Amino acid sequence: MNTDSTKKIYDKMVNQKFVVSLMGNFDQDLLLSLINITENKLSGMDVHDSLKRKIFHFMVECSQNLLKSDKESDVLSDNIFLIGQEGESYNVHLGGILPKATVQNLIETVEEVNTLKRSDLRKSYYDRLFVTKLGSDNLLLLSMLSIARKTGQNIDYELIELDEVNSFLSFKTSITH
Amino acid sequence: MSTLQLQISGTEDTPNITFNEQEKEFLISGRSLPEDVSTFYKPVFEWLSGFGQNPVGKTTFKFKLEYFNTASSKIILDILMKLEDMVQSSQAEIAVEWHYSESDDDMLEAGDEYKELVEVPFDLVAY
Amino acid sequence: MNVLVKPSLNVFDLYTTMFSNRVLLIYQGLFDQQMIKTVLSMTEMKLVKENVNENVKKKVFNIMMEGLQNICKHQFLKEETSHNPMLLISRDDNHHHIFTGNTIHNSKIELVSSKIEQVNGLDKDGLKELYKKARLNSVISEVGGAGLGFIDMARKSENPLEYRFFPINENYSFFILQVKISNQ
Numbered sequence: 001m002n003t004d005s006t007k008k009i010y011d012k013m014v015n016q017k018f019v020v021s022l023m024g025n026f027d028q029d030l031l032l033s034l035i036n037i038t039e040n041k042l043s044g045m046d047v048h049d050s051l052k053r054k055i056f057h058f059m060v061e062c063s064q065n066l067l068k069s070d071k072e073s074d075v076l077s078d079n080i081f082l083i084g085q086e087g088e089s090y091n092v093h094l095g096g097i098l099p100k101a102t103v104q105n106l107i108e109t110v111e112e113v114n115t116l117k118r119s120d121l122r123k124s125y126y127d128r129l130f131v132t133k134l135g136s137d138n139l140l141l142l143s144m145l146s147i148a149r150k151t152g153q154n155i156d157y158e159l160i161e162l163d164e165v166n167s168f169l170s171f172k173t174s175i176t177h
Numbered sequence: 178m179s180t181l182q183l184q185i186s187g188t189e190d191t192p193n194i195t196f197n198e199q200e201k202e203f204l205i206s207g208r209s210l211p212e213d214v215s216t217f218y219k220p221v222f223e224w225l226s227g228f229g230q231n232p233v234g235k236t237t238f239k240f241k242l243e244y245f246n247t248a249s250s251k252i253i254l255d256i257l258m259k260l261e262d263m264v265q266s267s268q269a270e271i272a273v274e275w276h277y278s279e280s281d282d283d284m285l286e287a288g289d290e291y292k293e294l295v296e297v298p299f300d301l302v303a304y
Numbered sequence: 305m306n307v308l309v310k311p312s313l314n315v316f317d318l319y320t321t322m323f324s325n326r327v328l329l330i331y332q333g334l335f336d337q338q339m340i341k342t343v344l345s346m347t348e349m350k351l352v353k354e355n356v357n358e359n360v361k362k363k364v365f366n367i368m369m370e371g372l373q374n375i376c377k378h379q380f381l382k383e384e385t386s387h388n389p390m391l392l393i394s395r396d397d398n399h400h401h402i403f404t405g406n407t408i409h410n411s412k413i414e415l416v417s418s419k420i421e422q423v424n425g426l427d428k429d430g431l432k433e434l435y436k437k438a439r440l441n442s443v444i445s446e447v448g449g450a451g452l453g454f455i456d457m458a459r460k461s462e463n464p465l466e467y468r469f470f471p472i473n474e475n476y477s478f479f480i481l482q483v484k485i486s487n488q
Contacts, residue, residue, distance in 0.1 A: 001394045
């Protein structure tokens with residue numbers, strides 16, 4: 001890498017209007033820092049509190065529940081976070097490399113949640129909340145229902161198969177004023 | 178062993194817990210988004226069990242949260258159901274106050290929804 | 305390769321670009337105290353897993369701190385907010401690279417360039433002398449501060465500093481500095 005190639009990467013981010021972008025090891029501390037930084041940035045852009053709350057919820061749930069897996073390879077443990085502006089909307093992306101089996105489950109769950117109507121989401125959420133037992137990785141569906149409810153949007157994703165073992169999966173939400 | 182008091186200071190991702198029988202203060206406030214909610218809230222449930230055996234007088238449990246993640250929403254439901262149990266089994270005088278910032282529609286909505294789910298006197302309080 | 309990509313945006317493209325360039329860490333945005341702490345601890349975590357000796361890791365870490373300080377000093381330019389500062393750490397077989405990027409007013413380009421050229425033209429002893437002199441004359445000014453930083457980075461990395469100015473508009477450019485640390 002040199003200054004030119006660095007600039008190219010930087011430009012890709014700037015051109016796509018990403019106001020914050022980060023790639024690295026995600027853990028709880030990083031999540032909290034990211035939220036602070038994003039909050040500072042968004043406040044500077046006069047973003048409404050209710051919008052910020054939706055963005056943070058997406059970040060928390062994706063990072064804590066959706067992109068979690070038992071990763072064997074450290075090299076593949078990096079996640080990417082991007083938040084950018086597109087007109088009146090804020091696009092938030094959170095993604096990483098995951099084992100295929102995990103990805104399959106995630107996609108099936110997302111598709112299931114995306115078929116639900118707004119009015120059904122609430123009931124589904126609380127039905128699920130009652131039967132959920134903590135500590136048994138059961139939070140995936142609940143988490144997605146929660147994201148769908150809060151953002152009022154479908155959960156979009158970008159999926160690319162890398163090889164027999166892994167895929168790249170990135171979740172996206174677009175939140176509008 | 179005294180179960181009169183439980184005090185946990187809030188952090189960036191965990192709420193402030195103040196359960197003080199003597200001062201009659203029962204408050205969960207701040208932000209709740211720890212990775213491991215079960216571990217964090219264990220003392221809360223232990224305290225509630227102890228309290229439940231001998232609830233004294235009128236007790237108001239206050240929730241004053243800015244944010245909680247999905248895992249925490251489950252814990253909150255569990256806490257409320259525990260309070261509901263106490264009300265139904267030992268006729269304890271327990272009430273819940275759900276505090277929310279006036280500008281926080283999400284928190285108001287959550288309070289509304291919890292109110293519908295449990296049989297405990299439940300007030301929504303704006304600040 | 306099976307591609308089911310929604311046409312809008314290529315997050316994957318960004319991810320793979322960074323992955324294939326062996327980027328250990330990249331952050332673009334504002335830098336505050338907490339973010340710096342986070343970035344430092346992320347770097348530490350990454351370096352622990354790297355197969356290089358302790359000396360190299362220490363250098364990378366220290367130079368990064370230096371770079372971060374520079375970014376912090378220069379990140380708030382009222383008139384030019386479209387370009388956030390940036391930090392990128394990558395490696396190849398022979399070196400670890402630290403890139404810092406921030407907006408700079410064009411009037412400062414000449415001074416910054418000459419400071420870097422001066423530093424690049426000196427050997428180990430020359431740098432030591434320059435550092436001593438600069439410390440004694442410690443001018444409390446923005447550019448003065450940056451000057452000390454360049455000397456320090458050159459001394460620690462033991463490699464010439466690379467740099468480029470990319471024009472943004474008629475008044476501002478984006479300054480990228482690259483520090484190379486040999487993996488020995």
